[in-house]
Amino acid sequence: MSLIVQKFGGTSVANSEKIMAAACRAVAAHREGHQVVMVVSARGKKTDELVGLAAEITHTPPAREMDMLLSTGEQESVALMSMAIQTLGEQAVSLTGGQIGIVTDSSFTKARIREISTDRLRRHLDDGSIVVACGFQGVDDAFNITTLGRGGSDTTATALAAALQADECQIYTDVEGVFTTDPRSVPEAKKVPRISYDEMLEMASLGAGVMHSRSIEFAKKFGVPLRVRPSFSDGEGTLIAPEGDGASRVVTGLALVRNEARVSLSELPDRPGVMSLIFSKMSARKIPVDMVVQNVGTGGTAEVSFTVPEADLAETLTAAQEAIDEMGAGQVRSGTNVAKLSAVGAGMRTHSGVAAQMFQTLSDAGVNIQMITTSEIKISVLIDRTGCDDALRAVHAGFHLEAESVPNPPIGVKQQHDAAPARANRRELLQAVVGSLASMEDIVVSEVQLDESQSRITIDNIPDRPGVCAQLFTAVAEGDVMVDMIVQNVSHDGQARVSFTVPRDDLQRCLLLVREVLASWEGASLNYEEEIAQLSVMGIGLRTHTGVGEQMFRALAERDINVQMINTSEIRMSAVVAIEQGQPAHQCLLETFGLAE
Template sequence: MSIIVQKFGGTSVATAQKILAAARRAVATKRAGHQVVMVVSARGHKTDELVDLAAEITDSPPPREMDMLLSTGEQESVALVAMAIQTLGEKAVSLTGGQIGIQTDTSYTKARIRNISTDRMRRCLDEGAIVVAAGFQGVDDDLNITTLGRGGSDTTATALAAVLRAAECEIYTDVEGVFTTDPRLVKDARKVGRISYDEMLEMASLGAGVMHSRSIEFAKKFAVPLRVRPAYSDGAGTLIAPEGDEDQRVVSGLALARNEARVSLVGIPDRPGTMAIVFANMAARKIPIDMVVQNVAQGGTAEVSFTVPQSDLAETLTAAEDAVKGLGAGRVESGTAVAKLSIVGVGMRTHSGVAAHMFQSLADAGVNIQMITTSEIKISTLVSRDQCEEALRKVHAAFKLDKPTNEPPAVGVRQKPAGNGDASSQKRLLHEVVSKLAAMEDIVVSEVLLDESQARVTISEIPDSPGISAQLFSAVADGDVMVDMIVQNQSHSGRARVSLTVDRADLERCLLLVREVVSQWPEATLTYDPEIATLSVVGIGLRTHTGVGERMFRALADASINIQLINTSEMRMSAVVARSEGKKAHEALLKAFSLNS
C-alpha cells in the first residue's frame, strides 16, 4: 500500500471548518487505498501571537524557551485535526516531532534534522490510523524541543516522505500552485503544471514564497515527487519532479526578493586566503549570503560583494568588519534600497542570448543593473527597490511567460559545450553521495567540476547606466557566442566593470563583437585571458549550508591558489583561477569534500 504525505499550512487549518476540510481530504485519500501521514502547521496567526506574547514579557527571550513555546502551536493543531478525522469515522493519532522520531541538532529556532526513526509511524499506519504529525519541530539528543525555522513544516513533510518512501508529498496551500512569478505583482502570471527540482530550488532560494528551499533539498536528494496543491479546491496544482523533456523551456519563472541588502568588502588584498577569511566569518554566524560576486582585481586589491536578507544586515556588517580586520586592509560598504530580480529556466543551458534579452527588457524599463551573477539555469540582477516591480513586469512580458510557451524571439538555440556530465551520470553521482549520508542534512556536494575550455573577457570603466549591459550582451548574442559566467560587481564613481566567460574557441569572435560596442566609450578598457580554469562545487542547497563556501575557499587558500572571479547560486559555487593551477585546485576541492576516491 502506497504512502501519501499531506502537508497543511496554517491558513489551511485556521478555523474549525478548515480543519474539517483538511480532515476530509486525508480521509478520502485513505479510503482511496493509501496510507496517509498528515503534517500540520500552527493555526492561522498562532505563531505570531506566541511571538508577540513572549515580547511582552522580555526583549530577549531565551532561544530554548522560544522553541518550547512555539512548538505548542503545532501541537494544538494536530490534536484538533486528529479529533476531526475521528468524527469522520477513521482512526487517527496525533504525534509531536519528538514522538514521530525527528532528531535534530541543538541550534534552537533553526535546528537541522539529524535523523528520523520511522518505527512508530509505520506501526500506526499498519494499524489503520492516519498519522497527524506536528510540523516544524523535533528534539535534540537531550530531548529538548527544537524548531526547524522558516519553512519548517514543509521540511518536516518532505523529510517524512523521504524516509517513508512515500509515493508523493502533497503540499496544500492557499494558492493554485507554482506560478511563473508572484501573481499579486503580475496579473498575467501563469500557473506552471510541472517544474524541475533545480528550477524550484533556484526560485525558492531567490524569493519565491510557495515553498522553502530546504524542503526541496530533501525532495531532490531522495527523489520525492512534490505536488503543490490548493487547499480550497480540487486543482491539480504543480508537480515538482526530476527534470524531463517537457521541462526544456528557456525561462520557467521569475523571482523577486524585495528586502535585500548589499554588502561590499572593498580594497581587500588580492591574494590566496582572502575569500576563505571572508566566508569563515559569515559561516561562523550561519549567515546565508547570496549573489556572491568577485570581479577581476586591479592594482593588487580585490572587491567582493554579496546580498543578504535585510534582517541579517547588522550581523553581516559585524562579520564583514571582523573579516576586514583579519585581512589587515579594506573597508566595508553597504546598501539597503535594493532588490534581487532573477530569471530561472533549464533551457538556458542550450539557448544563447537569454541574458541579452533580460538586460534589454530592463533597459527598456529604464532600470539600471547594479550587480549580475549567473548559474547554468539562473541569471540574477540587483536593481533599485523602487523600480523592482516594474522591472518584474517588463521581464515577465519580454519572455512571454503569460503564454503556454515562452520562446523569446531574440533567443537562439545552440548546444553548449560538454563538461558537466550527462543527466544520468549526475543523478548516479548524487545517489552515491546520498547513500553515504550519516545525517539527513549534512552538507551535500555531489560533484566538483573542472572546466579548462573557457576564456575570460573583462570590460572596465564602462558607464553605469541603463542599457549598457544590454548593448554588450546583445552584440555577443548576435554573434552566436554562448556566454557561461557573467559577473558584475557594485560600481563606483559612475563606472562599472563586467566580466564574462566564453568557450576559448569563441574568444576571438567575442572580442571583435565587444570591441565594436566598447569603442563608443573612450574611457573603457577591454582585457582578456585565454588561460583560465573554472572550478565549480555542485550540490543541493549550497547557500543554506553556510559552511560550503568556507570549506571551498579554505581548500584553495591552503593550496596557495588565488581567485580571479566568484559566482554563486543555490546549486553551484564557481571560482575562476589561472589555468596552470586548475588541476591542483580540482584535487584540493575533491579532497576537501571527500570526493577524491
C-alpha cells in the same frame, strides 16, 4: 499500497471549518487505498500570538523556552485534526515530533534534522490509522523540544516523505501552485504544471514564497516527488520533480527579493586566503550570504560584493570589518535600497541570448543594473528597490511568461545542438542521494567540476547607465556565442566593470563583437585571458549551509591558489583560477568534500 504525505499550513487549518475540510482530504485519500501521513502547522496566527505573549514577559526570551512555547501551536492543531478524522469515521493518531522520532541538533529555533525513526509511524500506518504529525519540531539528544525555523513544516513533511519512501508529498497551500512569478505583483502570471527540482531550488531561495528551499533540498536529495496543491479546490497544482524530457520554457519563472542588503569589500589584497577569511567570518555567524560577486582584480587589489537578508546587515558589517581589520587592508561599503530580480529556467543551458534579452528589457524600462551574477539556469541582477515591481512586470512580459503554451525561443535566441564536452558535464547536475537517513541535513556536495575550455573577457570603465549591458550582450548573442559566468560588481564613480566567460573556440569571434560595442564608449578598455580554469562545487543547499564557501576557499588558500572570480547560486558555487592552478585546485576540492577516488 501507496503512501502519501499531506502537509497543511496554518491558513489551511485556521478554524474548525478548515480543519474539517483538510480532514476530508486525508480521509478521501485513505479510502482510495493510500496510507496517509498528515503534517500540520499551527493554526492561522497562533504562532504570532505566542510570540506576542512571550514579548509581554521579556524582550530576550531564552531560545530553548521559545521552542517549548512555539511547539504547542502544532500540538493543538494535530489533536484537533485527529478528532476531526475520527469524527469522519476513520482511525487517526496525533504525534509530536519527539513521538515520531525526529531527532535534531540543539540549535534552538533553527534546528537541523539529524535522523528520523520510522518504526512507530509504520506500526500506526499498518494498523490502518491516518498519522497526524506535528510539523516544525523535533527533539535533540537530551529530549529538549526544538523547532526547525522558517519553512519548518514543509521541511518536516518532505523529510518524513523521504524517510518513509512516500510515493508523493503533497503541500496544500492557499495558492493554486507554482506560478511564473508572484501573481499579486503580476496578474498575468500563469501556473506552471511541472518544474524541476533545480528550478524550484532557485525559485525558493529567491523568495518565490510557495516553499522553503530546505524542503526542496530533501526532495531532491532523496528523490521525493513534491506536489504543491490548492487547499481550497481540487486542482492538481504543480509537480516538482526531475527535469522532464519534453519541451520546456527557456525561462520558467521570475522571483523578486525585496529585503536584500548589499555589502562590498573593496581595496582587498589580491592574494590567496582573502576570500577564505571573509567567508569564515560570515559562516561563524551563520549569515546566509547570497549573490556573491568577485570580479578580476586590478593593480594588486580585488573587490567582492554580496547580498544578505537586510535583517542580517548589522551582523554582516561587524563580520566584514573584523575581516578587514585582520587583513590590515580594505574598505567596507553597504547599501539597503536594493532588490534582486532573477530569471530561472532549465532552458538557459541550451539557448544563447537569454541574458541579453533580460538586460534589454530592463534597459527599455529605464532600470539600471548594479550587480550581475549567473548560473547555468539563473540570471540575477541587483537593482534599485524603487520601481522593482515595474521591472518584474516588464521582464515577465519580455519573456512572454503570460503565454499558456510553451513558446518558441525569444527573437535572437538560437538553440544550440552541440556543445563542448565540458559544458555537457556541467549539465549533469545533482544525482539522487540514496543510503542511510542519518545526518539528513548534512551538506551534500555531489560533484566538483573542472572546466579548462573557457576564456575570460573583462571590460573596464563602462558607463554606469541603463542599456549598457543590454548593448554588450545583445552583440555577443547575435554572434551566437554562449556566455557562461557573468559578473558585474558595484560601480564606482559612474564606471562599471563586467567580466564574463565564453568557450575558448569562440573567443576571437567574441572579441571582434565586443570591440565594435566598445567603440561607442569613451574610455572603456578591454582585456582578456585565453586560458582559465573554472571550478564548480555542485550540491544541494549550498546557500543554507553557510560553511560550504568557507570550506571551498580555505582549501584553495591552503594550497596558495588565488581566486580571480566568484559566482554563486543555490546549487553551484564557481570560481575562476589561473589555468596552471586548475588541476591542483580541482584535486584539493575533491579531497576537501570527500569525493577523491
